[in-house]
Structure formats: C-alpha cells, structure tokens
Amino acid sequence: MKVIPLILMGCGGVGLQLIDHIITCRELHAIKGVMLRFIGVCDSRSLVLVNDLSKGELREDALEEIRRVKSSGSYLSTLNYDGCHVIEYPAVDKKLIEVGGLLASSTGLVYIDCSASADTIIILKSVIEIGCFAVLANKKPLTSDIDIYDKLVSCPRHIRYESTVGAGLPVITSLNRLLTSGDPVHRIIGSVSGTLGYVMSELEDGKPFSEVVRAAKQLGFTEPDPRDDLSGMDVARKALILFRLLGGRTNIGNIKVESLYSDLMGPEKMSTQDFLDNGLEMLDDELKKKVNVASSTGNVLRYVCVIEGSSCQVGLLEVPQNSPLGRLKGSDNLIEIYSRCYRELPLVIQGAGAGNDTTAAGVLADIVDLQDLFH
C-alpha cells in the first residue's frame, strides 16, 4: 500500500468537496493500493495538525467534523478533535514548512492548495525546495512573478495543477503529453470562462448584453461583482498558466487583456449596483454591433485566450461559426490545441470547466497521479 500524506490548505467549497471525495474514494483507492493520509488542514486563521506526524491521521470522523465546522461558517480553531492540535496564525506558515522538512526526507508529503490566496506562495516555495509535492487548484502561485513560478516548477513532476484551467478537464495533462512526446504546440485558443462562454453564446441569439449579464448573475454564473468576470482577468490568469507551460516567460501585467467594460465603469468609479443598474446598458450597443459584424461574415464572437508563439492575448475574437469554438453553446469550456499532430484540425477538449465537484475531482486525480513518487 502506497501511503500519501496530505496537508490541505483552504477549506472553501473546493477544499471541502475534496475532503468529501477522498472519504468517498477510500475503498476504491485501497483496491488500487493507495491510501491518502490527511495529517493537517488549514483555513485562513489556523492549522489543525495531527500530533503523530509519522503515523497519525485525521480520520473520517475528524474530516466530517471539519466539513461541519467550515460549512457552518466557523473557523477551524473551534475544532476539538482527539489526536490533533491547533496552531494559530502567525505561527502556521512556519509550522507548515517545518512539517515539510520532517516528512520530505522520510515518507514525502503533498501540500494541496485549494485556497484562492497568494499567502500560500511562501509555503509552497519552501516545501517544494526541500522535496515535497504540491497539487494546486489555486491560480495565484502559478501566475505570480516568473521567478516564483520557476521555483515552483523546478521539479516538474512534483507539482500538479490540472484544476487551475478548465477545472477537472484534462487540459494540462493533455498538453503535457503532447509536449513530452515532442509534438510542438504552436497554438491554443480557448474559451476558459464558463461565465463569459455563457454570455457570448446568449449574445449570439440576439439578446442585449445587459440582460444576459443580469441573467447570468441571477443563475449564479458570475462573481458577486460581475466585473470580476467581465474584466477578463480570470481568463488572463488561466492563459498565463498555459502560456508558461508552453515555455512562455512573461508576467500577468504583460498580457494584453480586453475588458468588456470601460475604465470609467471600474469598481473605483462605480458601485456594483450602479454598474448593474446603469453601467451595463451603456455597453449594449457596442457589443451588439460587434456580434453583427461577426455574423455578417459567417463568424461568431467568443471571449477567448489565444496563445501563439511568443504571444498571449485575452479578449473578443471572431471565430468561424462552423469551428468547435464557434459551435460552443452555454457555459462549457472548450480548448482547441494545434500542434504538428493536430495541425489543420485541432485537438479539442470540451466540458464543464467550473464547479466545486469537478474542480475537486481534478485535484484528487492529480494527487493519486503522484503515487509512483511514494514508496
């Protein structure tokens, strides 16, 4: 039996769903000869850590208790579970790195980053340097400065991050397979925001932009402030991760990102409510015009990332109605990959690219895929 010790950072929706998946899969993994041993879980305030690092584990009842506590909106520090202790910030980072040092040389240890914070970077950098492993759903570490990125991926087999792009969709895995087989990827075009995918596909049907965005917000497809989606920054972060995977060396600030609203409607100039009530309508005409221009030549408008050679851009693009991206409907993600093997017609990966369930499933697949590195 391969035993893989884990520390989970981040107890939001994805983190809790991951705990759930791991409990559900315990038997399945046992049959496959793998056992995932949770030794610690932390939220933004504290770390719950087992007392016996070499053999202890947060068992099912403890994990269930963590799920209960966090789902109810409480903090981990309120948790009282036999066989473990609680460490509060600011002592958490130091403790997390210390544990990595202890386990790296013996059993190995996987740090799972399901947070949405840049605070994990310092921990990840340190523990990867001493030989630990990392699985990320968090885009921040991989989209920070290139020097940090280089350190994080210095042992490429030690870090996995499938769920940072397209949730559980096998995008990074597939790109890695192409790259490793010497099939040079020369172009990626992707609709990697479910929200913007939905918006663009609704616009195509002639609805006004303002109406579509409000409906998307009603459906829970957008962030609380829809400008967080409409700015394109989430797509830019995913684009940067793919671009760097292909060898691109740039920082997020250098990516050309087309925002769907003007600077005059930014969060510092307008409240969310004001944007929803008045700002959105001001964008209707221009987008309608763009949609019509596209359709007059048999194209449709998509909000995509385009990675090609040394260029990485994010914004609106006209694509042929009769291409995989052009035919895309609803909130599915779709990525077209062009390489030597997929030259004229791309390798296409399509499916739900958001949601805690599929994101956590992608993280779990990444963890299990590390098994050959454990003994």
Added chain:
Amino acid sequence: MKVIPLILMGCGGVGLQLIDHIITCRELHAIKGVMLRFIGVCDSRSLVLVNDLSKGELREDALEEIRRVKSSGSYLSTLNYDGCHVIEYPAVDKKLIEVGGLLASSTGLVYIDCSASADTIIILKSVIEIGCFAVLANKKPLTSDIDIYDKLVSCPRHIRYESTVGAGLPVITSLNRLLTSGDPVHRIIGSVSGTLGYVMSELEDGKPFSEVVRAAKQLGFTEPDPRDDLSGMDVARKALILFRLLGGRTNIGNIKVESLYSDLMGPEKMSTQDFLDNGLEMLDDELKKKVNVASSTGNVLRYVCVIEGSSCQVGLLEVPQNSPLGRLKGSDNLIEIYSRCYRELPLVIQGAGAGNDTTAAGVLADIVDLQDLFH
C-alpha cells in the same frame, strides 16, 4: 537522470515513427531528466539486442540503420551493428523474457508493443509478471481473453495503452483520471474509427455509400480490403478496451457488432475486387434509407461504440444533429464521456484518431509517463 531501458516489438509504421520521435526528443528529454535507452528492437523474425544489457544501447546511428533497413522492406536480421547481436525466431520469445528477468530486478525495463500481432501476448504476460512495464499501441493483447487481460493489467501502473484508442488522443488518460477521482463514468459514446467517421459524414451529404467507400479507399482512409473497416471489428476492439477499463468483464465475441455489409458479402464469399465493383452498390439503398429516417427527426447517423452500464455495443446510431457527435465532420475521432461531473453535457475529446505520427506520439507520452517508477 532517470534512465528507462526499452525493447521495441514491431517495426511497422508506428514503431519506426516512434524511433524517429525518440531520436528527435533526446535533448528535450535530457532537459527533463529522462533518458530512453533502447536495448533491443524486434520484428516478426528476429531480435537485435545489445551485448551489454546493463549499460549498452542502440545509439542514434544504430536506430537510423534500423529505420533504413525496415523502411526498405528488409528484415532486421540483415543488420550489422557493432555492440549488438541478432537472435532469430523461434529463440526470440525466450530471449525477450530472459532479458526481462535480468533487468526487472535491477533497472526495470519497458516493453513497447507496436506490432499488430497476438504473438506478443505470451511475452507481455511473462515480463509483466516479473515486474517489467509495458506500453502498447497493439490492441490484440488487451482484447484477448479476459483471463489474459487480467494478468496484463494486474499492476495497473505498469501498463499504458493510450494509443490503442483514438491514437494519441488523451482518452484512456482522461478516463483514468475520472475513475481515480471517484467520478463514476456511466456512459461513453464514441466515433473511434476515422474511416467510418468519414464515411458517415459523407453519407450525410447525400452521397451514395458505394461512392463514399470507394473514395475513402482512394484517399488511403481504408484498409486494403475496406470490409476490415466496415465490419466494425476495429471499433469493437477499441470499445472492449474502454469497456474493460470501466470494469466490464466480457470477451470480444460477446460484443454486439453491427457490420455495414451482410454475411453474403464476406471475404469468404466475395473477393475484395468483387465487393468493390458489385457488392458495395447493393448496400446503397438501405443506408440511404437509414440516413433519411434519421434526418427526418433532426438526427444524423453515426457509427459508434456505446458503453453503458453492463452493455457494450457497436454499430449505427442516430444522434442529435446538434450534439458534439452530430456535428462531427470528416475523419476526426470524437468521444463523449458522461459521468457524475459531466452529467447533462459530456466531457468531449476530439481530434485526429489515426496516423503513425500521433499514434507514436501517444506511445512516447506513455513511456515518459512511467518515469516515476524508475530510480
């Protein structure tokens, strides 16, 4: 540097392309800390093996020579290369197994099956049992009797076979990721024959079946005898591989396969030429009718494998025009995977599913993916 010793079985188009890819990728792999060390290559008659199994290798010049000899239609036995010797059948099998025994306990050894023969089964079974690894593009071993299959996959991490379904498309990889994350796959529908994909998509445009098949043969899309494609047996083998991956326990003989020609036109009743000249036309009307029936309800006809629960079938299926499979054109493969995470809208993988280049690339990605098992 991880050194991965390899023996290649099968020097047809895929095998030779693999040699080419490996030579091309040598530097790339070195940067990633991997070195692929060819210690033997065999065709259907003989095995070329290095003298020094622990350190020797067939270097670039030897591999180039092998490519030259095999491309010219000669046999490996004519090869004369310093530092290696040639073993002739029937001594080859025993030698291959003996080498596995020697290297399994020290460095490990990967057997690559790029043949199209069932003769490799006995070798693969033996060497896997003693701890070696296998990468297959050959469908025969995985579609033989279930008892043999069980032995081949007894160490699931030791055997990879992405290129047996959809060539280099990441189908098996993606399914493995879903399964390992506890996302139960309850349905797969796939167009996994480029030939039949092309035929069905042309039929949709109103062309007669006979004309389409003849054109496909002209384009080199079919086997020399197109009935080898039209029988559906190639699709059935791929279906069985996917079905078994999901836990299905059956043999090829139990899969319901719909052939596109009747028994009366089988190879034992009609020559290939007779089938092409006279047989094909007799099938035109029935297929035209089926295509029309489908289109009258907004559907299109596809030749697919359908795996659902304990059922695995291969044949014609009406699918909605407006589904990923319905929109498929040309010879691309397309696989729709339905699971808990991809319930209403499937995970879709689409792209070229045939060709030596992409098949060999898939094999190479599989080999490199074994690296964590080497030390």
